[in-house]
Amino acid sequence: MTTTVVTRVRDRAAATPDLVALRAKDLGIWQEVSWACYWANVELVGNALLALGLEPGDRVAIHSENRREWLYADLGAVAAGCVTVGLYPTNPPPEVAYLLSHSGARVLIAEDQEQVDKALAVLEDTPELEWIVHIEPRGVRGRYDNPKLLCWDDFLALGARHRDEHGGELAARMERTTPDDVMTLIYTSGTTGPPKGAMLTVANVEFAVQVLVEGGGFTSPPPSPADVTLSYLPLCHVAERIFTTWFSAASGVQVHFAESIETVQANLREVQPTILFGVPRIWEKVLAGVMISVSSASWLKRTVTRFWLRRAENIGETLVRTGGRHTGKSRLLYALGWLFCFRALKARIGMRYVRYAASGAAPIAPDVLKFFMGIGVPMHEVYGMTENTAVATGNRPGRVKVGTVGEPQPGTELRIDEETGEVLTRHPGTFAGYWRDPDATRRVLTGGWLRTGDVGEWVGGTHLKITDRMKDIIITAGGKNIAPSELENALKTSPYIKEAVVIGDQRAYLVALIGIEYETVGHWARQRRIPYTTYRDLSEKAEVQELVQSVVTEVNTRFATVEQIKKFRTLPKELDHEDGELTATQKVKRSALGKAFGGLVDSMYEGARRG
Numbered sequence: 106m107t108t109t110v111v112t113r114v115r116d117r118a119a120a121t122p123d124l125v126a127l128r129a130k131d132l133g134i135w136q137e138v139s140w141a142c143y144w145a146n147v148e149l150v151g152n153a154l155l156a157l158g159l160e161p162g163d164r165v166a167i168h169s170e171n172r173r174e175w176l177y178a179d180l181g182a183v184a185a186g187c188v189t190v191g192l193y194p195t196n197p198p199p200e201v202a203y204l205l206s207h208s209g210a211r212v213l214i215a216e217d218q219e220q221v222d223k224a225l226a227v228l229e230d231t232p233e234l235e236w237i238v239h240i241e242p243r244g245v246r247g248r249y250d251n252p253k254l255l256c257w258d259d260f261l262a263l264g265a266r267h268r269d270e271h272g273g274e275l276a277a278r279m280e281r282t283t284p285d286d287v288m289t290l291i292y293t294s295g296t297t298g299p300p301k302g303a304m305l306t307v308a309n310v311e312f313a314v315q316v317l318v319e320g321g322g323f324t325s326p327p328p329s330p331a332d333v334t335l336s337y338l339p340l341c342h343v344a345e346r347i348f349t350t351w352f353s354a355a356s357g358v359q360v361h362f363a364e365s366i367e368t369v370q371a372n373l374r375e376v377q378p379t380i381l382f383g384v385p386r387i388w389e390k391v392l393a394g395v396m397i398s399v400s401s402a403s404w405l406k407r408t409v410t411r412f413w414l415r416r417a418e419n420i421g422e423t424l425v426r427t428g429g430r431h432t433g434k435s436r437l438l439y440a441l442g443w444l445f446c447f448r449a450l451k452a453r454i455g456m457r458y459v460r461y462a463a464s465g466a467a468p469i470a471p472d473v474l475k476f477f478m479g480i481g482v483p484m485h486e487v488y489g490m491t492e493n494t495a496v497a498t499g500n501r502p503g504r505v506k507v508g509t510v511g512e513p514q515p516g517t518e519l520r521i522d523e524e525t526g527e528v529l530t531r532h533p534g535t536f537a538g539y540w541r542d543p544d545a546t547r548r549v550l551t552g553g554w555l556r557t558g559d560v561g562e563w564v565g566g567t568h569l570k571i572t573d574r575m576k577d578i579i580i581t582a583g584g585k586n587i588a589p590s591e592l593e594n595a596l597k598t599s600p601y602i603k604e605a606v607v608i609g610d611q612r613a614y615l616v617a618l619i620g621i622e623y624e625t626v627g628h629w630a631r632q633r634r635i636p637y638t639t640y641r642d643l644s645e646k647a648e649v650q651e652l653v654q655s656v657v658t659e660v661n662t663r664f665a666t667v668e669q670i671k672k673f674r675t676l677p678k679e680l681d682h683e684d685g686e687l688t689a690t691q692k693v694k695r696s697a698l699g700k701a702f703g704g705l706v707d708s709m710y711e712g713a714r715r716g
Contacts, residue, residue, distance in 0.1 A: 107282045107618045109307050110314070111147065111184045113354040117145035117366075122332060126353065129173050129362040133377075138173060138639045140357075146173070146261075149182025151275045153264030156211065157236060161186030163236065164208045164290065168192040168201070168224070169216035171362050172337045174257065176350055178214040179289075179340070186278045189289040190302070190342025191463040193436050194220070195682045202227035205234055206518035208290055208302060208540065210294045218244030225251065229374065274384075277537075284308035290540050291343050291491045294688035302540035303491045305343075310351065312516070312534040313494040317347060318355040322514045323487065324380060324461040325502045330357035332379045333458075335372055337363035338387075343491045344466055348382045370394065373455020385594075386471035392476055393600035393625045400632070414480075421479030425471075429483065429505035439481060453530055456482050461502075463487045465495075467692065468571060470594040486510050486573060493555050494534035498569050509568035510658065516647050520554075521561055527575055528561040529554045560588070577695065579610045585667050592670065596661060599656045600625045604680055606693055607670065608706055615669065616709040618702055620644075620676040626652070640689055672709040676702065 106189060122141035129136055136239050154165065161167060165182040167189065169175050180191045190208045194216070200426040201223045205213065209235055221239050223238065228234065239245045240257045255263075268271065268275070286307050292300040321327040334352065338345040352358045358380065368391065370391075373381075399410050416438055426706040431439065437644065438587075439447070451457040464541045465487040477484045488510030489495030500511035513519040518531040531554045538546035549556045560572045573588035580586055589607035594603035604620030621644050629638055630649065637643040653675060661669040680686040699706065 107284055108185060108311060109281065109282060109288070110281075110351055110354040111180050111312075113148060114140070114180060115144050117354070117357060121330075121357070122656035123357055124357065124478045126357075127173055127176070127360050127645050129361070132365055135358065135361070139188070143176070144573075146177040147180045147184060148268060148275060148607060149261045149264035150177050151184035151278070152265070152267040152271075152571055154182060154187060154212065154548070155187040155274055155278070156263045157266035159185060159187055159211060161281070163189050163212075164188045164189040164210040164337065165203055166192055166196070166208065166210035168196070168213060168220045169240065170365065171340050171345070171349070172192050172216070172240075173305040173362065174214070174216075175340050179350065179420045180354075183230060183288055184275055184279055186282065186286070188697075191289070191291065191339070193339050193341055195681075196223070198223045198226045203231040203299060204292060208297075210231045212238065214238050214240065218242040218248075221245050221249070225249070228253075237657050247420045260527050261540050274664065276355070282307060284311070285537075287348075287537060290339065293491055301542055303670075304537040304540055305491075305494055306537050307534060309534045312532065313347065315498050316353045316496055316514050316516055316534070318352055319425055322496070322499060322517055323463060323485070326354040327353055328358045328380060331378060331651050332356070332460075333361065333377045333379050334358055334382075335361050335363055335369070335455075337366060337369045337372070337374050337469075338382070338384065340426060342466070343489075343495045344382060344384075347495055348380070352380070353372055370455065371415075374453065377455055377458050378461050379458050381456065381459050383462070383464055384466045384596075385464055385473070386467075388464055388469060388477065389597055389600075393634065395450070395454065396600040397625055397628050398616050401628070410446055413442050414643040416442050417447070417476070417479030419479075423503075424478045425475055428503055429500075430503050443481065451478060453483065459483070461485065463499075465489065465510075468573075468590045468594050470598040472595075472598045474507050479504075488569065490557060492536045492549065492557075493532070494536065496532060496534040497528075497530050497557075501570075505567040506564055506672070509564050509570045511569065511666060512567055513569070518554075522638070525575065526560040526562065526572075528557045528559045528571070529571065530557060567605070578614070579607070581609055581615070582611055582613050583667065587668055589615075590615075592660065592664065592668065595660045596656060601629065602636045602656060602692065604676065605700055606695060608699070612710060616672040616706065617670045618676055618698060618705060619657075620680060621649065621653065621671050623679065625694055640679055641677045644677065650675065674702075674705040674709060674711045676705075696704070 118140040123139050125137045126140045126143045127138040150491040165187045167175055167178050179189045190210055193205055210660050213224055215224055215237055224237050236255055237253050238255045238260045284307050286306045288307050288310055289305050291304040292302050316322045336349040346463050349360055353360050361376045363369050366565055420439050459482050463481050463485050474484045485500040487499040489497040497513050498513050516532050520529050535555050558575050560575050561569050564570050573590045579589055592607045593605040596602050601622055603622040606618045607615055609615035623640050635648055657670050
């Protein structure tokens with residue numbers, strides 16, 4: 106039988122049935138799910154799909170926050186030979202319609218009334234959708250009279266009856282699984298157009314598991330049942346699928362599900378994970394929260410904490426210089442800092458026992474990494490994308506080069522195009538192509554090489570540095586090529602800035618649209634007795650404009666004159682996925698921003714046009 110994440114869960118359930126696999130909160134209390142229970146639920150979902158008549162290759166969509174049922178549905182679909190399609194919980198109805206119709210999903214697992222309403226609103230656009238299985242009955246049961254609706258409990262009961270009557274059918278489906286079978290469609294974020302469905306096969310996923318989990322491509326030593334993770338980023342993203350589903354299936358890591366994205370900070374403190382993955386926005390938000398807490402503390406606590414945070418900066422600089430290895434001096438300094446500050450601080454932010462932390466999915470400012478390294482959180486920037494099953498490069502313990510995304514993973518060929526600077530990868534994890542889009546597939550696959558769309562360069566001949574996305578490189582009117590992400594990340598290092606978009610393609614100079622961090626700037630304003638009512642009112646205050654200007658001025662000192670930001674405007678609102686300004690993964694849609702705030706951009710170039 107072909108090894109899959111499903112057979113791994115089944116075998117782990119047989120070997121250690123009573124060990125804890127998953128934990129989730131019910132009514133405020135953490136409830137445990139054993140491996141035996143985990144597998145039993147996967148079996149029920151698989152049998153229920155067979156009972157509904159699904160055939161190998163049929164698509165099963167999941168539209169839910171992270172929870173136990175997401176994993177049951179995902180692996181149950183794979184067990185039945187189906188293809189999982191994940192939807193982001195924030196997808197508005199038009200995007201739900203596109204994803205369901207483009208994938209041709211026959212079954213949708215919807216979390217609650219909100220997601221059911223989205224599906225029902227677009228039924229005319231999704232002719233292949235036959236069933237909507239809702240996990241939460243509240244607000245749905247008894248309210249709608251639609252024959253396509255099926256509640257989760259009835260769905261599982263259907264699976265139980267099918268299991269009892271056709272006991273060997275699911276096992277037979279699993280026996281027929283081949284390495285080339287498509288296991289999941291992961292839709293890309295769609296920053297420049299409609300999302301594309303990347304087809305990941307059983308072989309792709311197994312390669313990723315063998316390299317990243319069993320081979321220690323991320324953690325060293327590899328993860329084990331003693332490790333603990335917190336699942337909070339969307340499971341339809343390849344990175345969270347690795348750290349939640351694949352890590353757990355392959356190594357027995359105990360997964361805890363955050364109650365919501367809003368409670369991540371509190372859940373981190375409760376769970377105290379040993380392995381932690383976050384996108385840059387998460388790390389930036391934690392750092393901003395630390396700065397707020399320090400400024401709000403009593404004089405004594407503020408003074409002591411700031412003293413040790415300055416020492417942490419010294420420790421971080423040493424670790425950056427040595428690749429993450431302590432010197433005798435830095436080790437002694439850290440030991441003292443642990444006693445007086447770092448231990449309590451790490452416990453407060455939920456990272457006291459983290460032995461491996463990773464940042465990925467987007468560039469992160471080196472200063473953010475240095476902060477966490479200085480307080481004792483072993484940070485590693487990693488790189489990969491959906492199309493190569495997230496296997497590309499990673500910084501290894503003891504060989505960290507801050508500002509780079511690390512060394513190629515084992516079994517990975519990686520080269521940089523001599524003409525364009527584009528990063529290309531080749532290995533068994535390269536995806537099978539884009540679903541129903543052969544033209545897009547041909548544009549990114551050449552002779553087995555994947556064109557990543559990222560521009561990179563080698564550092565020290567061993568580590569890869571990503572300078573920007575090819576489509577985002579700015580060529581000024583003077584012909585200067587500028588990577589905006591370096592400027593943007595430097596700006597976002599400030600706890601007062603949430604979003605920064607640098608503009609200047611074919612223009613005389615660079616400008617920026619800047620979104621303030623509402624909570625942090627609001628706290629700053631209240632401390633200075635500056636009254637405000639809304640986000641827009643706060644962002645337009647003269648004092649806030651001066652605060653942002655001070656950040657811009659400081660960042661400009663780190664760059665050559667032609668790379669400096671000459672003017673900026675603050676955004677009048679927080680960027681939003683539903684307004685089309687952000688992707689589901691919170692990446693800025695530059696083209697949409699240019700249209701929505703074109704007046705602000707034009708105002709920064711009025712003088713240049715007159716000149």
